[in-house]
Amino acid sequence: MPAPVKMHPVEQILRQIRFDKSAQNLSQCPPDDGSEIAFAGRSNAGKSSAINRLCSQKTLARTSKTPGRTQLLNFFAVDESRRIVDLPGYGYAKVDRSTRDAWQKEIDGYLSGRECLKGLVLLMDVRHPLKDFDQMIIQWAAQANMPLHVLLTKADKLSYSAAKNTLLKTSKQLANHPAPLSMQLFSSTASTGCDEAWDKIGEWLDLPVATA
Numbered sequence: 132m133p134a135p136v137k138m139h140p141v142e143q144i145l146r147q148i149r150f151d152k153s154a155q156n157l158s159q160c161p162p163d164d165g166s167e168i169a170f171a172g173r174s175n176a177g178k179s180s181a182i183n184r185l186c187s188q189k190t191l192a193r194t195s196k197t198p199g200r201t202q203l204l205n206f207f208a209v210d211e212s213r214r215i216v217d218l219p220g221y222g223y224a225k226v227d228r229s230t231r232d233a234w235q236k237e238i239d240g241y242l243s244g245r246e247c248l249k250g251l252v253l254l255m256d257v258r259h260p261l262k263d264f265d266q267m268i269i270q271w272a273a274q275a276n277m278p279l280h281v282l283l284t285k286a287d288k289l290s291y292s293a294a295k296n297t298l299l300k301t302s303k304q305l306a307n308h309p310a311p312l313s314m315q316l317f318s319s320t321a322s323t324g325c326d327e328a329w330d331k332i333g334e335w336l337d338l339p340v341a342t343a
């Protein structure tokens with residue numbers, strides 16, 4: 132009989148995650164206490180897919196082939212004091228200007244005002260890293276001294292060596308980042324890089340991970 136596959140302890144905890152609430156604006160966010168981490172990135176980068184994969188759920192966060200799916204800040208509760216937030220994607224051109232400006236304002240307000248935010252997961256498509264919006268978030272994290280963990284997503288779309296090259300090149304470009312920064316390859320569809328991401332989430336949310 133094959134030995135049972137050992138589950139990452141953070142994976143086990145994240146399986147309990149539940150949808151908490153959607154907030155259209157800052158006043159609708161849950162109270163600013165406990166610990167929170169947020170997933171940010173351009174529209175279509177794969178934020179909702181990554182959350183679903185890391186929480187072993189198919190439909191927790193709604194994903195879409197159409198960019199701009201997530202138009203609210205969606206809060207997911209790991210337990211009573213720990214949350215994961217799916218932020219609406221930046222840079223989606225098809226919504227009208229005023230809607231886009233309104234989201235942007237809410238995301239900016241969330242990032243700069245949220246005391247319980249422990250770290251930001253920035254997702255970038257491995258085929259198009261460091262676009263304008265990404266640079267903006269990276270600069271914001273630098274000046275706010277907010278820990279940043281970069282997922283270069285959709286790694287399954289490139290050969291292993293091409294993806295690895297992008298990882299090296301992008302890491303080099305950010306070598307002088309003055310705040311905590313880590314980076315990895317990730318694929319929701321191929322389940323690449325989950326262990327590394329779980330390690331980081333466990334650290335930031337200070338999850339009560341039993342050490343065997």
Ligand code: GTP
Pocket residue numbers: 172173174175176177178179180181193194195196197198199200201202218219220221284285286287288317318319320321
């Ligand atoms: P917004 O909510 O619009 O900001 O998008 P998002 O960043 O949440 O992206 P979402 O998770 O909805 O994924 C967008 C599209 O990319 C969907 O068609 C996904 O199936 C696809 N996708 C996401 N992750 C991966 C991946 O790792 N590999 C591949 N091949 N496709 C992916």
Ligand code: MG
Pocket residue numbers: 178179180193194200201217220
């Ligand atoms: Mg989404």
